[in-house]
Amino acid sequence: MSEPPPERFAPSAPLVQRLGVPISSVLLGSLVTIVPVIAHYPVLPPFGLLMLLGWRLLRPELFPIWAAAPFGLFDDLVSGQPLGSAILLWTISFFAIELFDQRLVWRDFWQDWLIAAGATAFCLIAGRLIASPIGAHVDTMLIVQILVSVMLFPLVARLVAWPDRKRGRA
Amino acid sequence: MAPPRTRRPGFSRRAQYGLFFGYVVAALCALIGLVLLIVSTANPPAFAALRAGVAEATAPISGAVASVDRGIAAVPQAIGHYFGVMHENAVLRAELARQHAVLTRARTLSYDNSRLKHLLALRDRSTGTITVARLISSSASSTRRFALLNAGWRQGVREGQPVSGPDGVIGRVLETGPDTARVLLLSDPESVVPVKRTRDGVPGIVNGRGDNLLEVHPVSLADPAFKVGDVLVTSGTGGLYPPGIPVARIVSRSRDGALATSFEQPDTLDYALVEQAFFRAPPPPPAP
Numbered sequence A: 001m002s003e004p005p006p007e008r009f010a011p012s013a014p015l016v017q018r019l020g021v022p023i024s025s026v027l028l029g030s031l032v033t034i035v036p037v038i039a040h041y042p043v044l045p046p047f048g049l050l051m052l053l054g055w056r057l058l059r060p061e062l063f064p065i066w067a068a069a070p071f072g073l074f075d076d077l078v079s080g081q082p083l084g085s086a087i088l089l090w091t092i093s094f095f096a097i098e099l100f101d102q103r104l105v106w107r108d109f110w111q112d113w114l115i116a117a118g119a120t121a122f123c124l125i126a127g128r129l130i131a132s133p134i135g136a137h138v139d140t141m142l143i144v145q146i147l148v149s150v151m152l153f154p155l156v157a158r159l160v161a162w163p164d165r166k167r168g169r170a
Numbered sequence B: 001m002a003p004p005r006t007r008r009p010g011f012s013r014r015a016q017y018g019l020f021f022g023y024v025v026a027a028l029c030a031l032i033g034l035v036l037l038i039v040s041t042a043n044p045p046a047f048a049a050l051r052a053g054v055a056e057a058t059a060p061i062s063g064a065v066a067s068v069d070r071g072i073a074a075v076p077q078a079i080g081h082y083f084g085v086m087h088e089n090a091v092l093r094a095e096l097a098r099q100h101a102v103l104t105r106a107r108t109l110s111y112d113n114s115r116l117k118h119l120l121a122l123r124d125r126s127t128g129t130i131t132v133a134r135l136i137s138s139s140a141s142s143t144r145r146f147a148l149l150n151a152g153w154r155q156g157v158r159e160g161q162p163v164s165g166p167d168g169v170i171g172r173v174l175e176t177g178p179d180t181a182r183v184l185l186l187s188d189p190e191s192v193v194p195v196k197r198t199r200d201g202v203p204g205i206v207n208g209r210g211d212n213l214l215e216v217h218p219v220s221l222a223d224p225a226f227k228v229g230d231v232l233v234t235s236g237t238g239g240l241y242p243p244g245i246p247v248a249r250i251v252s253r254s255r256d257g258a259l260a261t262s263f264e265q266p267d268t269l270d271y272a273l274v275e276q277a278f279f280r281a282p283p284p285p286p287a288p
Helices: A015-034 A047-058 A065-079 A085-103 A109-131 A139-166 B013-042 B044-120
Strands: B129-133 B135-138 B146-149 B162-164 B169-176 B181-185 B192-197 B203-208 B214-218 B231-234 B246-254 B257-262 B272-275
Touching (some): A015 A139, A015 B135, A047 A139, A065 B013, A085 B013, A109 A139, B013 B044, B044 B135, B044 B146, B044 B169, B044 B181, B146 B169
Antiparallel strands (some): B146 B181, B162 B169, B162 B272, B169 B181, B192 B203, B203 B214, B214 B257
């Protein structure tokens, strides 16, 4: 796919558009939990986290490292996890990705996928340990949820890349 | 992919400080998250108001999508029913013949029962229905099992009230907002319901497992074991659920109890009934 060359002297897109698109896409991802299905098993992937990771890995300069916390706060409010779990876990994931950015500078999509898989698995497993008692029989479903989320990441990366082209440049 | 240049501050002091400041803020945010997490683990209803506020905003969307979704979902179901109906007919006829004897006996018992109750002037507490509402969404990405009910304290819903459907217990109200309430489903790992077996009234405890099965533990270890097919109803112990609402049926036995499936499968559910708690909570002690 050949992208048209950017117009050098075009006026920059308004800030609302440049930042509003990524922010609202992550919030919409978190809001997937409001679909009217009463689920028996926790298999719905954490779309908010996946979108956030997609943006973070595609455009590292877009969000400051502390942006994970407010997104996590919103996710906590709609996900049913105890408040504070996503704030903490998503920020830790962002720190880890920052570390990878410094060590693993030249990356391909495969490495990004691996990083996203690690972050997703970490957030889901830690979230399960925080939210549910150890004896709860949710581990099989948790593994299914992690697998589904990891497999979905390329799709989410595509979903992120499309609005990224449309939102305009600074 | 080429590394972006903006993350490398170079020799600009301003850029270096900006980056460092970002790390400090992020670390502080993580710390705040940890504190919030500790607070909400120690005191789960602490941030109920915040969650209720968001739920208020999302509930109309869920409700609207649900009504469309139900219409579409009904089409394949109707086709399936048409083909299933012949077989079902035969099965039901056989079932009816078998149930007839049991039904006659149950009618007699029920008549006797009501007569005896009158005789004893037994006063059953009447538990009033508060409201009927729909369950509109659930915590599908979390290992906890919550559902959102489309009614809140404006409709009279309060914390701790039992929620049941046409087939049995669904759960209980955990948090309330103005027009929404969060319901702890039976299958949540932290849900506990005191039950008794309909066969002989032996009491037990039903725990959620988080995977749509329920664990049943007898209250006393000397109790005879549960059998597959035993029906469990609420016992009224604890004063939350009114006695006699169907809860679950045993599907298999385990080492120290049994596994059961609940009668009410809340995804097939249209309406949920919120009732008064069986015993009202005692009034708060007067301030000194």
